[in-house]
Amino acid sequence: MDFTSDYAHRRMVKFLTTTLIVFMTVFGLLANRYRRDSRERFRSSKAYLAFASLWTVAFSLVYGRQIYKDYQQGQINLKDATTLYSYMNIIVAVINYVTQMIISDHVAKMMSRVPFFETLRTLRLDSRSLYKSIALALVKTVAFPLTIEVAFILQQRRQHPDMNLIWTIYRLFPLIISNLLNNCYFGAMVVVKEMLNALNTRLDAQLQEVNLLQRKDQLKLYTRYYRMQRFCALADELDQLAYRYRLIYVHCGKYLTPMSLSLILSLICNLLGITVGFYSLYYAIADTLIMGKPYDGLGSLINVVFLSISLAEITLLSHLCNHLLVATRRSAVILQEMNLQYADCRYRQAVHSFTLLVTVTKYKIKPLGLYELDMRLISNVFSAVASFLLILVQADLYQRFKMH
Numbered sequence: 001m002d003f004t005s006d007y008a009h010r011r012m013v014k015f016l017t018t019t020l021i022v023f024m025t026v027f028g029l030l031a032n033r034y035r036r037d038s039r040e041r042f043r044s045s046k047a048y049l050a051f052a053s054l055w056t057v058a059f060s061l062v063y064g065r066q067i068y069k070d071y072q073q074g075q076i077n078l079k080d081a082t083t084l085y086s087y088m089n090i091i092v093a094v095i096n097y098v099t100q101m102i103i104s105d106h107v108a109k110m111m112s113r114v115p116f117f118e119t120l121r122t123l124r125l126d127s128r129s130l131y132k133s134i135a136l137a138l139v140k141t142v143a144f145p146l147t148i149e150v151a152f153i154l155q156q157r158r159q160h161p162d163m164n165l166i167w168t169i170y171r172l173f174p175l176i177i178s179n180l181l182n183n184c185y186f187g188a189m190v191v192v193k194e195m196l197n198a199l200n201t202r203l204d205a206q207l208q209e210v211n212l213l214q215r216k217d218q219l220k221l222y223t224r225y226y227r228m229q230r231f232c233a234l235a236d237e238l239d240q241l242a243y244r245y246r247l248i249y250v251h252c253g254k255y256l257t258p259m260s261l262s263l264i265l266s267l268i269c270n271l272l273g274i275t276v277g278f279y280s281l282y283y284a285i286a287d288t289l290i291m292g293k294p295y296d297g298l299g300s301l302i303n304v305v306f307l308s309i310s311l312a313e314i315t316l317l318s319h320l321c322n323h324l325l326v327a328t329r330r331s332a333v334i335l336q337e338m339n340l341q342y343a344d345c346r347y348r349q350a351v352h353s354f355t356l357l358v359t360v361t362k363y364k365i366k367p368l369g370l371y372e373l374d375m376r377l378i379s380n381v382f383s384a385v386a387s388f389l390l391i392l393v394q395a396d397l398y399q400r401f402k403m404h
Contacts, residue, residue, distance in 0.1 A: 013191060016134070020184055028055025029096060029180055031104040032111065042111040044104050052104075056097040063090045063174060081277040081306045082155060086171055088269040092178040096262050100181075107258050113251075133190045140316055141183045144309055145176055151305040158298055178269075181262035188259075189320055189365070192252050196327035199241055199248070203334045206234055214342040231344035238347070242354040245331065249361050260367030267317075267371075270310040271381060275388045277307025282393060290400055314381050321365045321373040328363040 024030040031052040033045040067087060070076050077083050100107070152168035160167065212218060213227060280303040287293040335355045340348050365373040 012130075012134070016137075016187065017191075020180075020187060024180055024184070027177060027180065028052040028059075029100050029177070030107070031101060032108040042108040044108045049101060049104060052097070052101050056094070056101065059097065059174075059177070060094050063094075081273060081280050081303045082151070084276050085269065085273045085306050085310075086174065088272060089178040090174045092262065092265045092269060093174045095265060096178060096181055099261055100258070103258055110254050110258065113254075130194055133194055136316065136320075137183070137187050137190050140186055140313070141179075144312070145172060145179075147305060148172060148175060148309060151302050154298065155302050178262070179266065181259045182266045185256055185259040185263050185367075186317065186320065188252075188255055189324055192248060193320065193324045193327055195248055196245075196324070196331070199244060200327060200330045200334060202237075202241055203331060206238065207334050207338055210234060210343065210347070211337075211339045214339050228344050231347040235344070235347040235350040238350040238354060242350070242357055245354070246357060246361075249328075249363055256367070263367050264370060266313070270313050271384060273306055273310035274314070274381065275385050275392075277303050277310065278385065278389055279392050281307075282389075283396070286396065286400070314378060317373065318375050318377045321377070322375045324365065325363065325374055328358070328361075332358045 021030060025032075025048065028051060031045060031049040032042045033048055067076075067090065076087075149168060149172050152171050153165065156163060156165065156168050210231075213230065281300055284296050284300050284303075288295045332355065335351055335358065338351055340351060343351075367373070371377075
């Protein structure tokens with residue numbers, strides 16, 4: 001990979017990161033001012049904090065009034081996946097607003113201290129992997145909201161044909177706000193994964209050279225002085241890679257901490273969304289088979305959309321976390337495959353230090369220390385959904401047959 005493409009990749013990541021920061025600031029989720037020439041690039045701003053407070057109050061009043069109005073008119077139906085998903089995201093959005101204002105000073109200090117672009121500058125990102133990860137992030141941040149908007153339009157045409165399409169945007173807005181921090185968390189993990197993959201690529205290249213230098217034909221080809229000089233240079237490079245690995249490990253946790261609560265709340269929303277989505281499909285089928293009512297195909301289709309989005313959110317997060325954990329373990333595997341039989345003592349020391357660092361850190365993705373995110377998340381979610389559905393279906397069938 002040449003310098004030009006590597007520079008283009010860094011600019012792309014920087015542009016996407018800046019875009020997210022701008023969106024968070026505009027929508028009142030980030031009360032920090034950026035100063036390019038200052039040592040502390042992000043500083044808590046009273047003006048921005050006041051702007052965020054106005055957003056919090058306005059959002060809470062507008063959507064709180066809507067929920068209260070629906071409650072008075074008896075329009076709250078928690079058996080409907082669309083309604084439950086909307087209300088849960090309103091609550092999550094309000095919590096995000098309040099928590100981000102409370103920790104605004106901490107966020108400013110953290111963002112100023114994380115050497116994000118400095119670390120990115122020292123690593124060369126793979127084009128194919130980077131574009132694939134960015135496409136995945138765009139699906140989550142752009143394609144999912146557009147899909148939900150289509151479902152809202154279908155629901156509006158069905159239930160309120162006299163209302164303007166702005167009503168659908170009004171309902172979609174809380175979902176966008178509640179997922180902004182989650183999208184930042186997701187995007188940050190995507191970049192961290194690419195950094196670790198780039199680091200592993202450098203490690204793998206060094207593995208090939210080190211093992212080649214210790215082959216019998218190579219031992220005869222080069223002088224002892226040249227080999228010692230080369231191993232010392234490789235040891236210095238390995239020390240730099242270990243330093244970058246430690247930076248990624250330490251600062252990744254600090255960077256993701258302010259967004260951890262939003263991620264946990266999003267997981268709860270998706271868990272409830274999946275449960276209610278499946279229950280709504282069952283309810284429509286039960287009404288048709290047991291009660292003799294006509295099947296509500298359009299209503300079921302709308303519920304399937306929200307069910308699919310919740311399932312896709314959980315699946316994407318699980319796979320991303322798993323790939324990130326695999327990347328951290330890959331570093332340890334590469335270090336173990338290095339042949340040190342005829343290596344210089346300086347290089348042996350560098351390998352042992354790096355191996356110890358990887359072994360001791362044992363990288364985990366555990367937001368707020370509550371739950372470890374990996375591929376087990378999918379099976380655990382389905383186990384929880386199956387348990388909830390079993391209780392709900394049994395209760396519903398009991399009531400139906402009791403009425404007969």
